[in-house]
Amino acid sequence: MNNKQKLFCKYYIETQDVKIATKKCGYKENTGIKLLKDERIKNYIQENIKNEKVANSDEIIECLTKIMRGKGDKDDDNLLKDISVRERLKAAELLGKVYSIFSPKQDNSKEESVFIVGSDLIRE
Incomplete structure (x- = not known):
């Protein structure tokens, strides 16, 4: 072909x-x-x-980006549909997850015990 x-x-x-x-x-x-x-x-x-x-990953990311930026599809009257703030935030959240922008917080406040081997040899 x-x-x-x-x-x-x-x-x-x-x-x-x-x-x-x-x-x-x-x-x-x-x-x-x-x-x-x-x-x-x-x-x-x-x-x-x-x-x-079937949509591929590029199409999905492109669609989410358009929604996040407020660029919606046209309705029957050829007017742009309004995209709510809620929908835009959800699209931003999903994009953030795709790009691993939101990482889990690490807890650095743990107390750890330290054991000294041979402590009986230490003089006071």
Whole structure:
């Protein structure tokens, strides 16, 4: 499979539209339909669709960062949704955990006993 075919697959996965995917790659529409009949192309698309359904760690971190910064998605009216302070703090907390920013406090107030070996040899 060549790079142009992989690019076609990428656009097809994103849009689920043969016309758009073929135009973006510079193919004729008939070529896109033929490509979708090719077993290698079908398998490549199926495998990548499976991978697209599960968010990877970079996507999760990117999403949390957007929420923390108050950059939400758009609603049905194409207006940005407000993100509450509570949601922003929760996103910041989760990011802090990812990056191990919050480490458990160490208790340095323990009393420890010291035993001196050979203390019977010490003169007072």
